Amino acid sequence: MSRLPRAAAWAAAASGAAALAYPRVLELALQYNLRRLRAGDPEPLLRFDAQDVRFRFPGTSSWACELTSKEELRGWLRQFVDIGLQLHADEVVVKGPPWNTTVCIRCSDHLTTPDGTRVYENRAVIWGRIAWGLLREYEVYEDTERSLALDAWLATRSG
Numbered sequence: 001m002s003r004l005p006r007a008a009a010w011a012a013a014a015s016g017a018a019a020l021a022y023p024r025v026l027e028l029a030l031q032y033n034l035r036r037l038r039a040g041d042p043e044p045l046l047r048f049d050a051q052d053v054r055f056r057f058p059g060t061s062s063w064a065c066e067l068t069s070k071e072e073l074r075g076w077l078r079q080f081v082d083i084g085l086q087l088h089a090d091e092v093v094v095k096g097p098p099w100n101t102t103v104c105i106r107c108s109d110h111l112t113t114p115d116g117t118r119v120y121e122n123r124a125v126i127w128g129r130i131a132w133g134l135l136r137e138y139e140v141y142e143d144t145e146r147s148l149a150l151d152a153w154l155a156t157r158s159g
């Protein structure tokens with residue numbers, strides 16, 4: 001076997017190993033970013049967003065929006081953090097190459113008062129598209145009736 005085919009075989013093996021590691025690396029980064037979000041710091045999560053990220057949260061609750069920039073998303077996440085919502089990724093699915101990656105996250109979120117009362121709980125799926133390490137767009141699908149119930153509870157706290 002000449003050196004060239006052996007080098008090509010090693011390059012192909014290394015490329016294959018990187019392709020296998022890519023989904024796991026994205027999942028670990030996401031889990032870290034969500035831990036930081038739960039601790040009140042949305043910045044690590046925002047570092048993965050493109051400047052012109054598109055974010056959609058369908059429905060009629062106060063959370064519903066269609067945002068088109070990282071700055072708009074920063075404000076939305078700040079509200080999320082300020083009331084103390086806790087988001088946990090239960091399962092992360094990553095598909096595709098680094099230049100066209102689809103990510104799907106099955107997650108749960110909740111809000112617990114300082115006295116330990118769970119006032120909100122929901123499950124969601126987040127679908128997104130990543131290109132070269134930057135989140136380009138994502139959308140959240142969750143039980144919108146529960147989002148409205150959270151709005152109602154929050155209204156009793158601020159009024």
